[in-house]
Amino acid sequence: MQPSENFSWCEVIQHRERLIRLVRRRLPTLHDAEDCVQEALLRAAAHRDLDPDRLGAFLTSVAIRLCVDYHRDRERWTRLLQRTAAGREPEMVEEAVCDREFGRWLLGQAHQLRGRERQVILARADGISVAEFARINQISVKAAEGAFTRGRARLRHMCSKTLG
Known part of the structure; x- marks a missing residue:
């Protein structure tokens, strides 16, 4: 720069x-x-x-x-x-293991998303805010929020389809 x-x-x-x-x-x-x-x-x-x-x-x-x-x-x-x-209540060891495994599975599902939705979900997983993602990618915050919302909805759908 x-x-x-x-x-x-x-x-x-x-x-x-x-x-x-x-x-x-x-x-x-x-x-x-x-x-x-x-x-x-x-x-x-x-x-x-x-x-x-x-x-x-x-x-x-x-x-x-x-x-x-x-x-x-x-x-x-x-x-x-x-x-x-x-x-x-204090977390049981089994719950912690299940939560960790679910997180890994969910991250794998996030990698299957396409384009901007995948990028913003993975950025959020890395701790980058949606606004910061928008700034880095030179897009509007509204566009980044929309991609994040769509990505989350797709992940919820994948999760409910797998679990239900």
Whole structure:
């Protein structure tokens, strides 16, 4: 990826240490902070019309927003884990084995999907959000959500056909 023609990589990199100090106070590990800063630097480099005088402010804003996204994701996972754990008895070994095998089978079924549906389902299985998938593949979020919904429906149909 080439940096914007308005500024050079050297100008972008000059902000790295400042951003790490800023983000490190907001994220639990140095590794998370470095990932966040790296993403902010890449977004600045990809931004073609960024005013060089606003580079520092842009990087700060992006880094803080990435921290917020990190905490939102953590909160979502926490709520999800609480919902799934609430009212559930401790898992038996047999259940864990069955769940793992079902997950493998379902992943195999996902590989049988076609085109964008397969891509978005496998991306979600790898932890990539639908919005991030859309950005990576340069499609609209609505198109990615539609492919994800169709892919899930096909997987449900495969599952019910096999089980029922």
